[in-house]
Amino acid sequence: MLNSARELVYNVHVCCPKDLPDSSVCGQSPPIFYIVGGKDAQLNQFPWTALLLYKRDIARPWTTSPRCAGSLITNRYVLTAAHCLTVTRFTEIGVRLGEHNLETNPDCIWLLKKKCAKPHVDIDVSLAIVHKQYHTRDGRHYNDIALLRLARPVIYTAGIKPICIRPDFEIARSSFENHTLEIAGWGDSSRQQYSSVLLHGTIRGMSPENCLTQFPTLRVDRDIQICAMGRDGTDTGRGDSGGPLMASVGRADHQFYYLAGITSYGGDASSYGCGPAVYTKTSSYIWWIKWNMMNIWKKSFM
Template sequence: MKVFVVLALALASVSAGVLPQDTPVHPKDIQGVPVIQGRITNGKNAAENQFPYQVGLSFTGSSGSWWCGGSIISNTYVLTAAHCTSGASSVKMYYGSTTRTSPQLSHTVTSSSFQQHAKYNSKTLNNDISLIKTPSVSFSASINKIPLPAIASSYSTYAGQTAVASGWGLTSDSASAVTSKLQYADMKVIANSVCQQSYGSAVVTSDVICVASVDKVSTCSGDSGGPLALDGKLIGVTSFVSSKGCEKNYPAGFTRVTSYLDWIKTQSGVTA
């Protein structure tokens, strides 16, 4: 099946005039790593309350358990990736945590609280976005929402600007143990045309943001669904990396939040 998916992506990209050099995968699907995964590879330790909008998500399903990230966008909604909610029966949410296993607050909800994008495509990785309806949480210095970008910024590519990604877990492709501290990295947004050279235009559509990976700094397993922020606004949801590994200096891909502002508003009522 994987061979078929790769061939289909290649053919789609050729027809669009862009031949991919690499195969993208969702970070949580990278092989050869522990079940509970995560982390910005070669990133920095986050300070207390530096990312109050970051949540840790421990999903459980028939195929086992997996770790993802998410972003608080209101008192009752968390935004994450569709490939995180896909196949899950429940999720335990960790709020206000810099140390991964010591949250200020936690809640568990079932899949009935998931609002996964109806057109999520696991083959092309398109529409990789989900909402989780949560019990209402009170905001504080350690737990707070991140604003969505304004509709007026929908036409911005963000190319050349530096955004920040955050998440927990592995320190490298070969790591066998997770880190307990929330990690972050500043990453430069690149033009989609550049990212298409790696993954093709069937994957890197206008609904995707890519960042450059330099000096082995990238998102990785378990960062899935986590935030990419710019100027205090949520512009991306961690979606894919190179199938060759997180430290290979291939671009990392994010679902472009501005492409889904109407969907978010319709599903949750949350606006910029």
């Protein structure tokens, strides 16, 4: 059934709405010096990283608790984890784009001279779609994916750009074993408090078999999940739920990032040491993403 659904994506031309952006638009990151090990990200390094905002009362201001992230995939849609929308009660949900340091706005750095990004943008979510087969079992999440439609299109800037999604069979079959991957988010950098600055780290994919052998409680499903683990203490922090697991293609000026996965569960130092985390495999849900985008587009004309 899963393979048939995947084949539908590649054999049926989705004309409307406009398809997912290609690498001439998406996945573009400025050329910088990358630091491994959960260090601060550079300004605008991952311009697709979104911070989820919540309101428990219409009269109250936005809050970032629980700390969840997401990934901008078009000028109107953000992907995140389903559990980010089910773990708390809220009356409204929003998305912040172009964020780097939660304590400053705009965000600035010094590179010979002061360089500032444009102020971050907060946008209401007009529709949140949680995968109908999302469920939990013994602390593990399955079909942990949700699509957020923004109340208005965003304008792309140096700090706000979409990440690519690759719809090919090779990626759909891959477990990303021994692939170098990157993570980003405002996670629990010290295991005691959240980071105010966007963090990033480099991790490596593991085969489901190795992941199961070393960490049997994770129970990775090869078809819909990815297992990955960092070195030197790098893993996915507690606050990075819904955030991007990124892979890159090409080199230098021709390099672009694509969304390999969505942070789901694991990566808890108290349970696994500096252990692995499990990610929802994005390529297994492309049909679901495109179908929902097209369905929403059709309903807008009814």
